[in-house]
Amino acid sequence: MIEEYIKHVSNRKYDLEVYETDASGIKGNAAVVIWPEDEDDVRKAIMYSKRTKHDITIRGGGSGFAGGAVPQDSIVLDMSRMNKAIAFDKKTVTVQAGVVIDSLNMGLVKGELYFPIIPLNFKVATVGGMLATNCIGLRSKHYGRLDRWVEEVRFIDGLGRLQKTNDMKIFLGREGTTGVITSAKLKLTEIPDLVTMNLLSFNNITDCVDEAIKLKENHDVSNITFLDRICSRVLGLGDKNHVIVEYLSNQGKIENEEEIKSLSKLLEGLPTVLLSKNFVSVHDPMFKIENVDKFLYWLNERKIPCYADLGFGVVYVHLKEDDRYLNEMYNVVESLKGIVPGCLGVGLRKKGRIDKQIILDFMSLRQEYDPRKTFNRGKVYD
């Protein structure tokens, strides 16, 4: 019996039901749930997986849109008990993988430093989940992607070996197919002294993109978010396209802290509002800025809601489940040389839609680190 050697484990029906899905809404089923407290527990879970032949679905906050944390008759490894800070040396912080990004920054707030990769759902996303999906934050134009902010990671691979590495390609964006990330040494930076914003409205998409091209040249701009007409209406901003710009200087017209907070809150709530309207199938192709307007027009003509990080080029598309435009949309993405996935991972949602070379990379790393396919079996590729 597994409970004889791991303390926190359950196969009660109501516990298993909680873990059937994640933010993707795709349904699966859990065989058992394990909450490891340390690396030793993770190793025991791997041994248990070997014995029972169930694969392990690694779960952080369960906020992924790709269905990466959806079990398929799997052992769920919920990392939430591995949520401790391990070390802090002013320029870096080392934390366990289950730490939620908001808790990390709240813990640091008395200093003048923070971890700057903050996704919209920062109150839920964990360090492990963010690394595994290579997510981007709200200030992506200024701070770039996660890889710049990670110094070292510890993970336990499919053979139970503890690995310590700074080689990003092994774990970053690998969606748990190479191992369980147990802790990470993250780089910190100074909290900006000054933040201002602009809320710009436009009748047509071309003007939004032209504005974004200009804004990209401005060093003080930290974020450029596009909202289509549907999202603008949903947020009560009226029937126009909008561009929300954040500056880490005094260049924005919105200077009042409360107004900035309420605009940020509006953005944070947007994905959830769209999910509540049944736009649950979320996609994230990434484009060069020269090509993005063609894609935005295509979505607009079909009344498909979208918002975009134009500083980075990722367009967040919300379709309905089994949407009739899904395949056509991916043909358009391909014709415009879009990259899939942008930042949300492949999981179950985008399986079969990624480039063959990307799959080959996944397969060769898996062969090295998880040859028995202990983790996230059937995700990303079959």
Ligand SMILES: Cc1cc2nc3c(=O)[nH]c(=O)nc-3n(C[C@H](O)[C@H](O)[C@H](O)COP(=O)(O)OP(=O)(O)OC[C@H]3O[C@@H](n4cnc5c(N)ncnc54)[C@H](O)[C@@H]3O)c2cc1C
């Ligand atoms: C409202 C909302 C807003 C969002 N905003 C953004 C955004 O701004 N930018 C962005 O990039 N994404 C965004 N996302 C997507 C999502 O938050 C990110 O993918 C996030 O990084 C997932 O973190 P998580 O802890 O919830 O991971 P989970 O959903 O639990 O897992 C995601 C994947 O990572 C794997 N994984 C989790 N923990 C580990 C670990 N310790 N070791 C190995 N593999 C692991 C899982 O198996 C799964 O494949 C948003 C999602 C929602 C619901």
